Amino acid sequence: MSVPVRVLVAKPGLDGHDRGAKLVARSLRDAGFEVIYTGIRQKPEVIASIATQEDVDLVGLSILSGAHMGLTRKTLEALRDAGAGDIKVVVGGTVPQSDVQPLLDMGVTAVFPTGTPIEALVAEVRRVMSSSNT
């Protein structure tokens, strides 16, 4: 990577479980990405605003409360409203298999349900970001 890819790891909604989000943030940083972490309990509009201000290439949402469908939809809308519909969004957390395809259909680039190995997540993020740069 000549220009480092910038990633925003974000926790929308009220869920405060962020062991996974912090681990993903560290692992992506260790893999050479520039990583910003929002902290917990962020509103979708705030996430979109940080994403545009920080000029990130990817937003990773971490949601363990089961509210992933609605919160992801709201974040995608907020990004489009902020004129940043080109920023890719990936979602991780307690996502049942039955919700994976609906999230992809909504416009999410990749979904990482509970149990995804960290190295698989990092590899997939690298893959989707390199394919978008070519």
Next chain:
Amino acid sequence: MRYDICMQNEGQLTTESGIVVERCYGPEDRDAAGSDRIGVPGEFPFTRGNHPGGYRDRLWTFRQYSGFGNAEWSNERYKLLLKEGGTGLSVAADLPTQIGYDSDDPEVEEEVGRVGVALDSLADAEILFRDIPLDKISTSWTVNGTAAIMLAFYVAVGAKQGVPRAKLRGTIQNDILKEYVARGTWIWPPTPSIRLIADSIEFCAEEVPRYNAVSVAGAHFRDAGANAAQEMAFTLQDAVTYCDEIVGRGRMTIDQFAPQVSFFFYTHNDFFEEIAKYRAGRRRWAEIVRERYGAKEASSSMFRMGTVCGGWTLQAQQPQNNIVRVAYQAMAAVLGGVQSMFTAAWDEPFALPTEESTTLALRTQQILAHETGVARTVDPLGGSYFVESLTDQMEEKIIGIMADLEAHGGMVRCIEDGYVQGLIADESAAIQRKIDSGERVIVGVNKYQSNEPAPGLVPPAMDESARRVQLDRLAEVRRTRNTRAALGALKQLRSAAQGDANLMPHLIECVEEYCTVGEITKELKDVWGEYQQPAVF
């Protein structure tokens, strides 16, 4: 394969907290700290347990964390658990309730009734405990930011059932400090939050003497990445912070409220270390209460604790393995002498448990209690060369970590500048590295994998009809209550919050006038402001 090939750390075997484990232990290891450190069950320093009779006299409480959707749904689940032999309730509230939003607040639309039951006003609490006699069943609440409001609900529902305050039993978690570090249901900044906790502890000491006014919780540090020694040390440091506040007010001595201080931990997989953690924690707390606060009553020094088995240790891969993990953890907890236990269901990594999985989790405790014989004698591992040595070493580690926190200015300071969060994130990353490298084996994850698909579980989500019921009831409450009296109660609360009177009577007044959780929270936010988090990873 030799065992130590996959477990060595610079050539030595260690526990998860990094305590070196020798090939074999003898009498000199057991007695290194002096045999008076072990003592007898029911006597200071309580290494071997709080009561001389142990589980022979009273089994631990089987307390399954439960709640979802609205009050009607959760009330039905509670009755099922009690019918199946549960011996206490444990309320899971949804996130809006825990953080102080009403169900009709547009900001929390996605979260109503999702990870617990939605409670907006006393009307919901009345339904939640319908047909459940509060003078017979004890109730535990995993609520922190809004704990004082939930306590007010409970006292008010008790009054409606005709149960005097003195007969109410249970525990309210009411431990905000760890929420700033992990779990995250903070609302106000630390100083007013600690004041509210101290108010509720004082109130319980005077009015609700059989209710544990606080359950200082290490569980969430642990599940966020802390090791067993850190979990215990951070928890005791939090407890010291609360006790300092109350004793510092000069209105109460330690002996007046310490018997209503309880604790809550995760029991993870490292069997003997978990047992040692509980034994060491019991001894450390006994000494802190006596030495730091000058407690005179032995009961003040008793370390009463609940535990949860499962959490982070449960895996999405080969999920039925989780049944076995929880069963071992439960046995460690009992050998460590816990007073109450929640065993998580095997499907926890995916969703809220089904009726079948939640019943199986309860059965796990029942088999342990009634079939294995572990409850027959008090502290069966007392005097074990290995366990006593591990208990001593665990205690030393706890003392060291607590001294470090004090040196950094105490727990509030350590939280505000992100120090504790950093320690936990470091530990979490270190554990992940060991899992990635295969040094720490997790069956089905990094060893003995199979490529079975994840189970097709459908979480029992709050459907639209249940949410509708909740919103309709809230609207009805707002329409039919005595608005003048409700607004008056809120105004009184605000003015009390600006001074230093105990807020509990004002909160009870508010909930009895059907003020909502959101309204009460907002009133206090106007006075106290909101917490600003440091984002450390």
